[in-house]
Amino acid sequence: MEEQYSNNTFQNNSFDYDYDYDYELPIELQIELRIVCWIVIVICLPLIILAIYYLYSLVRHNHVAPIYVINLLVSDLIQLCCMAILLGKPKLVLFIITFLLYGIGLMASVGFMVCISLERYLLIAWPLWYRFRRTMKVSVVVCVVVWVLALAIICSAVFSDNGLKLIGVFLLLPFPVLIFSVVGIFKGLSAAISVSSEEKRRIVGATILVLLNYTLLFLPFIIYGITENDLNPFTFICFNPLGDLVLYIFMRKGVIDKILASVCCCRMETQQQQIIAVNDNNMTAVSSV
Secondary structure (H helix, E strand, O other): HHHHHHHHHHHHHEEEEHHHOOOOOOOHHHHHHHHHHHHHHHHHHHHHHHHHHHHHHHHOOOOOOOOOHHHHHHHHHHHHHHHHHHHOOOOOHHHHHHHHHHHHHHHHHHHHHHHHHHHHHHHHHOOOHHHHOOOOOHHHHHHHHHHHHHHHHHHHHHHHOOOOHHHHHHHOOOOOOOHHHHHHHHHHOOOOOOOHHHHHHHHHHHHHHHHHHHHHHHHHHHHHHHHHOOOOOHHHHHHHHHHHHHHHHHHHHOOHHHHHHHHHHHHHHHHHHHHHHHHHHHHHHHHOO
16 A cells, blocks of 8 residues: 555656656856856857858859858857747747757867868968868868767766766867967968968958867866866856857958958058157147247
8 A cells, every 4th residue: 555655656756757857957157157048049049140151052063162160150050049938938849859969069060160260270280181181071071070070979968876976077179279370370371372361361260269268168177077166157157159150250261361351441540640649749849930
């Protein structure tokens, strides 16, 4: 009799757990973080969809499409959709599936950032080899490998006793590769004769921005995962799609040149104003004498 009662109680508790499950996000400052996440979603979601559509149109018109950038934006799109679902506090099963998809998109985003940095490094260090050996088939194979690795890492973390630390270790591995790419690009800039000056500026800007995004957004999460301290990394991670969107904008042709031109114009106007002010002061001093 007691055994039957305990079984019925367990079944009732399981039913309540499945359908009335109410959880709290593992983060502090939930209201502030929810507002930040919704701002990122509202800003990034339409812009990323437009960027993917534009790059897809390049593929249809037989242009050389940046396939790693396309996959990077797709991974960001997955993250944004999963963030929107998680903010709605779904049921347990949907929460688990969405959280796994978010982790896969996050790991894939890191993988494609590494691919973009290495691609820029090869374009500077080995321009002829890169232009003749880079094919669409190779790029597609690399993209498939990145997605498979992201899936394997998340599945390994799920079945691991300390999955967060495992993810932190895997996220730490690309860091020396990104630093190597930046250093190699700066060393090979003078020797890259076949690369135009505009292309060099875009390559340097994109690679530095990738390293900066990774350092600011992922390094706190890595420290949190490995050391398990009190640092709250989720606020930084939710900005990852926004950082990738800025990276895509900087990789567009002419963007860096326009920024540099505007900065130079501002400096020239400031210098002209200073010269005019100095001349006015000198004229005032001479007239007073």
